[in-house]
Amino acid sequence: xxxxxxxxxxxxxxxxxxxxxxxxxxxxxxxxxxxxxxxxxxxxxxxxxxxxxxxxxxxxxxxxxxxxxxxxxxxxxxxxxxxxxxxxxxxxxxxxxxxxxxxxxxxxxxxxxxxxxxxxxxxxxxxxxxxxxxxxxxxxxxxxxxxxxxxxxxxxxxxxxxxxxxxxxxxxxxxxxxxxxxxxxxxxxxxxxxxxxx
Amino acid sequence: xxxxxxxxxxxxxxxxxxxxxxxxxxxxxxxxxxxxxxxxxxxxxxxxxxxxxxxxxxxxxxxxxxxxxxxxxxxxxxxxxxxxxxxxxxxxxxxxxxxxxxxxxxxxxxxxxxxxxxxxxxxxxxxxxxxxxxxxxxxxxxxxxxxxxxxxxxxxxxxxxxxxxxxxxxxxxxxxxxxxxxxxxxxxxxxxxxxxxxxxxxxxxxxxxxxxxxxxxxxxxxxxxxxxxxxxxxxxxxxxxxxxxxxxxxxxxxxxxxxxxxxxxxxxxxxxxxxxxxxxxxxxxxxxxxxxxxxxxxxxxxxxxxxxxxxxxxxxxxxxxxxxxxxxxxxxxxxxxxxxxxxxxxxxxxxxxxxxxxxxxxxxxxxxxxxxxxxxxxxxxxxxxxxxxxxxxxxxxxxxxxxxxxxxxxxxxxxxxxxxxxxxxxxxxxxxxxxxxxxxxxxxxxxxxxxxxxxxxxxxxxxxxxxxxxxxxxxxxxxxxxxxxxxxxxxxxxxxxxxxxxxxxxxxxxxxxxxxxxxxxxxxxxxxxxxxxxxxxxxxxxxxxxxxxxxxxxxxxxxxxxxxxxxxxxxxxxxxxxxxxxxxxxxxxxxxxxxxxxxxxxxxxxxxxxxxxxxxxxxxxxxxxxxxxxxxxxxxxxxxxxxxxxxxxxxxxxxxxxxxxxxxxxxxxxxxxxxxxxxxxxxxxxxxxxxxxxxxxxxxxxxxxxxxxxxxxxxxxxxxxxxxxxxxxxxxxxxxxxxxxxxxxxxxxxxxxxxxxxxxxxxxxxxxxxxxxxxxxxxxxxxx
Numbered sequence: 017x018x019x020x021x022x023x024x025x026x027x028x029x030x031x032x033x034x035x036x037x038x039x040x041x042x043x044x045x046x047x048x049x050x051x052x053x054x055x056x057x058x059x060x061x062x063x064x065x066x067x068x069x070x071x072x073x074x075x076x077x078x079x080x081x082x083x084x085x086x087x088x089x090x091x092x093x094x095x096x097x098x099x100x101x102x103x104x105x106x107x108x109x110x111x112x113x114x115x116x117x118x119x120x121x122x123x124x125x126x127x128x129x130x131x132x133x134x135x136x137x138x139x140x141x142x143x144x145x146x147x148x149x150x151x152x153x154x155x156x157x158x159x160x161x162x163x164x165x166x167x168x169x170x171x172x173x174x175x176x177x178x179x180x181x182x183x184x185x186x187x188x189x190x191x192x193x194x195x196x197x198x199x200x201x202x203x204x205x206x207x208x209x210x211x212x213x214x
Numbered sequence: 215x216x217x218x219x220x221x222x223x224x225x226x227x228x229x230x231x232x233x234x235x236x237x238x239x240x241x242x243x244x245x246x247x248x249x250x251x252x253x254x255x256x257x258x259x260x261x262x263x264x265x266x267x268x269x270x271x272x273x274x275x276x277x278x279x280x281x282x283x284x285x286x287x288x289x290x291x292x293x294x295x296x297x298x299x300x301x302x303x304x305x306x307x308x309x310x311x312x313x314x315x316x317x318x319x320x321x322x323x324x325x326x327x328x329x330x331x332x333x334x335x336x337x338x339x340x341x342x343x344x345x346x347x348x349x350x351x352x353x354x355x356x357x358x359x360x361x362x363x364x365x366x367x368x369x370x371x372x373x374x375x376x377x378x379x380x381x382x383x384x385x386x387x388x389x390x391x392x393x394x395x396x397x398x399x400x401x402x403x404x405x406x407x408x409x410x411x412x413x414x415x416x417x418x419x420x421x422x423x424x425x426x427x428x429x430x431x432x433x434x435x436x437x438x439x440x441x442x443x444x445x446x447x448x449x450x451x452x453x454x455x456x457x458x459x460x461x462x463x464x465x466x467x468x469x470x471x472x473x474x475x476x477x478x479x480x481x482x483x484x485x486x487x488x489x490x491x492x493x494x495x496x497x498x499x500x501x502x503x504x505x506x507x508x509x510x511x512x513x514x515x516x517x518x519x520x521x522x523x524x525x526x527x528x529x530x531x532x533x534x535x536x537x538x539x540x541x542x543x544x545x546x547x548x549x550x551x552x553x554x555x556x557x558x559x560x561x562x563x564x565x566x567x568x569x570x571x572x573x574x575x576x577x578x579x580x581x582x583x584x585x586x587x588x589x590x591x592x593x594x595x596x597x598x599x600x601x602x603x604x605x606x607x608x609x610x611x612x613x614x615x616x617x618x619x620x621x622x623x624x625x626x627x628x629x630x631x632x633x634x635x636x637x638x639x640x641x642x643x644x645x646x647x648x649x650x651x652x653x654x655x656x657x658x659x660x661x662x663x664x665x666x667x668x669x670x671x672x673x674x675x676x677x678x679x680x681x682x683x684x685x686x687x688x689x690x691x692x693x694x695x696x697x698x699x700x701x702x703x704x705x706x707x708x709x710x711x712x713x714x715x716x717x718x719x720x721x722x723x724x725x726x727x728x729x730x731x732x733x734x735x736x737x738x739x740x741x742x743x744x745x746x747x748x749x750x751x752x753x754x755x756x757x758x759x760x761x762x763x764x765x766x767x768x769x770x771x772x773x774x775x776x777x778x779x780x781x782x783x784x785x786x787x788x789x790x791x792x793x794x795x796x797x798x799x800x801x802x803x804x805x806x807x808x809x810x811x812x813x814x815x816x817x818x819x820x821x822x823x824x825x826x827x828x829x830x831x832x833x834x835x836x837x838x839x840x841x842x843x844x845x846x847x848x849x850x851x852x853x854x855x856x857x858x859x860x861x862x863x864x865x866x867x868x869x870x871x872x873x874x875x876x877x878x879x880x881x882x883x884x885x886x887x888x889x890x891x892x893x894x895x896x897x898x899x900x901x902x903x904x905x906x907x908x909x910x911x912x913x914x915x916x917x918x919x920x921x922x923x924x925x926x927x928x929x930x931x932x933x934x935x936x937x938x939x940x941x942x943x944x945x946x947x948x949x950x951x952x953x954x955x956x957x958x959x960x961x962x963x964x965x966x967x968x969x970x971x972x973x974x975x976x977x978x979x980x981x982x983x984x985x986x987x988x989x990x991x992x993x994x995x996x997x998x
Contacts, residue, residue: 071356071365076759078356099354110390201365 056143222603236504274414280444289404290393312396329775345754398678420449483612498593505588526954528593530947537943564918570862618938642896655904656849699730724798886983912972920980927988
């Protein structure tokens with residue numbers, strides 16, 4: 017009965033999960049291989065974020081902020097504190113969403129187009145280039161002081177939702193993640209490294 | 215001597231006609247194994263509801279399927295293949311395995327009717343302030359993971375009614391999905407939940423459904439030998455119970471027949487004697503089945519199983535005839551004069567005992583009573599009036615006088631055992647009194663023929679599935695659908711408070727999917743006319759980052775909703791909600807009923823009293839705890855059966871008093887039987903077996919069978935010793951009874967096993983106690 021109704025906003029939730037990111041302790045500027053090797057050396061990081069969503073139907077962007085945590089190889093947490101508290105935890109293949117009294121547990125595998133993308137974000141954070149290149153075309157620009165990594169989906173299913181993901185970093189920190197959606201709306205997440213427990 | 219001969223022929227002819235009539239009735243008899251036949255006829259509304267739910271409620275129609283073995287992708291593929299095939303099978307109302315089958319239709323239904331369905335639709339919500347608050351919430355949601363969906367529907371649904379509905383409907387916990395199909399929490403099993411079209415009590419249909427599932431599994435392209443199919447659910451239980459009962463009854467009948475035949479052959483050393491000796495048995499069995507068929511319209515499998523055991527008792531009469539009159543034809547006439555009155559009295563005491571069962575509210579128990587009475591009367595009558603005429607002129611059985619003499623000597627010395635027997639009896643009484651509180655099993659589950667392994671599988675799959683445990687139900691009844699839905703809405707409002715207070719985790723209601731027309735109209739009336747709403751909206755957007763013009767689609771939709779036709783049950787067709795309404799809104803016995811199943815808070819059970827108290831504000835609302843109700847029902851009937859059995863005992867005593875006109879003599883007959891009953895009860899208690907109703911029937915049988923022994927041992931004049939061949943006949947009679955019932959003790963159908971473990975030892979004990987406490991012959995030695 018009710019259990020059979022599977023709201024499709026879960027899928028959307030997964031898309032937005034792509035906004036997750038974690039600080040990278042050390043970034044190699046010169047080549048993708050060096051950047052990935054640098055990322056792979058750091059198993060976890062914690063940061064605060066501010067996210068702005070530019071949505072065509074709204075006059076102004078909506079803002080949210082909170083905390084991020086990444087624990088290699090497979091755990092991502094995004095805890096939004098404003099405007100409303102909510103938590104998203106991706107651990108392995110399991111995605112847990114909590115908003116108010118509601119808690120949902122989803123399996124990433126059920127949404128292949130989104131899973132590919134999520135997997136790739138996580139792969140970036142874990143420095144897993146192979147996994148990344150299965151779904152995305154990678155383009156790295158800039159030097160050690162300031163680099164830009166642009167991910168363009170190879171899979172049309174992912175491409176139908178996400179036009180591209182653009183990460184900017186300086187040395188050992190990812191500073192921002194910008195996601196441009198296929199419909200022209202975009203989100204920009206700025207990240208402040210808070211601590212880097214080794 | 216032409217006269218008795220002619221009477222004999224007349225008796226044979228009558229007997230043959232009787233057998234033919236019985237066979238005719240039996241050929242048209244319906245045999246059932248539906249366990250509800252062994253459930254009581256239900257007198258109260260709660261109990262009626264319970265019975266209805268058991269026989270064709272939602273829960274009765276669910277089949278839970280598990281796929282084990284192989285690897286996760288294979289299991290998921292099998293699950294999808296089975297589901298695809300069975301979804302095309304009209305025997306299944308729904309086949310769910312986590313695949314989003316109805317999602318699109320469901321969403322369209324919810325979205326298009328959101329203003330009729332959403333409980334949040336009130337006049338306040340569409341005022342300027344209400345709209346402002348709702349819009350703020352929706353804009354907040356844009357920043358959340360759900361943002362993408364909200365974004366696309368915001369212009370049509372700025373108040374977020376669809377989110378309201380989805381949250382309300384999606385409150386249940388779901389199995390996790392692995393590889394696109396439901397799986398158990400530990401990921402080792404794929405899970406499916408099916409609902410059959412047929413009621414759970416329609417065992418043939420359930421069996422077909424199970425076969426269809428098995429076939430879909432066997433023929434699935436991904437089938438591998440390492441993958442296993444598991445099924446459980448009430449319907450599955452009924453089917454396996456039927457199979458178990460059927461195979462047990464068949465097997466037990468064959469074995470017990472073979473055993474008794476072998477035993478008789480050993481005793482008689484004559485095939486013709488064996489064949490003749492079985493005639494009363496066959497007559498008794500046929501009469502028993504025919505009588506039950508006539509009296510109840512159907513014969514239950516358990517009754518047949520009981521009949522198997524009764525073979526062992528019915529064969530006693532011919533044993534008495536053959537063994538006690540082993541000389542010649544004249545001797546048979548002597549037997550009739552000398553022993554028949556005793557046996558007739560034994561038959562009458564048995565009937566007096568079993569007659570009490572006829573009054574039982576348990577149809578199954580009444581069937582057993584009728585079967586026993588008809589069977590015993592037929593067997594005894596055939597032995598008395600037909601069998602002597604059928605015996606060949608020089609009919610002889612093996613000479614048993616040696617055994618008889620040995621027994622005589624043993625009986626002479628049996629008195630030595632009086633003190634030990636008295637001590638055993640005293641100990642038995644002590645045990646029974648000490649354990650009196652735990653003697654009886656009051657739970658209805660004790661009647662179930664379902665094996666422990668099957669129960670565990672069921673519990674496992676159910677836990678995996680998070681399947682609704684339909685234990686607590688709130689029920690409202692009414693003359694028509696509308697009044698029932700209105701009542702369900704009032705109850706829902708009260709239950710919602712209980713949910714918020716944490717007493718309930720949640721509840722279901724048909725009014726959630728199909729609100730009453732009154733409620734739908736109220737919601738329609740909550741939507742202001744377009745110009746008014748437009749003005750409210752213009753006010754509401756002030757201070758928010760949206761323009762009022764964005765919401766033109768919202769104005770169009772509310773405008774349409776104000777005049778849209780109200781929802782009917784038929785509008786839900788082809789959605790997942792149809793199944794819910796189907797199960798929760800039922801028309802039965804010319805009455806409408808809405809069922810609101812409650813979900814207990816996590817890790818706890820529902821504290822019924824506060825919920826019941828809260829609901830008492832609305833008249834005519836039933837709060838039913840299905841388990842407590844069924845147990846109460848059962849223990850009520852158990853109590854009734856105990857009272858009836860005591861009544862049977864009183865009837866036996868009265869009968870004996872009437873015949874003997876000597877309380878002392880009655881006491882001598884009853885004492886060994888009471889001692890046997892007490893000792894068996896103590897034994898059961900000692901071995902930790904709690905008694906169910908069938909133990910009680912067993913005790914009645916001990917009294918019925920044992921009364922024959924006690925009567926044979928009872929002599930008005932202690933100087934006449936018991937004949938050795940009488941003793942031999944009693945020994946063989948008790949051996950056949952023990953063989954017949956002893957077998958049942960090995961049955962894995964609890965009902966039959968209960969009979970077996972009670973009667974087999976009870977009969978032996980009755981014989982021993984009768985011998986030990988019999989009045990001793992004055993003569994020092996016995997002459998055959």
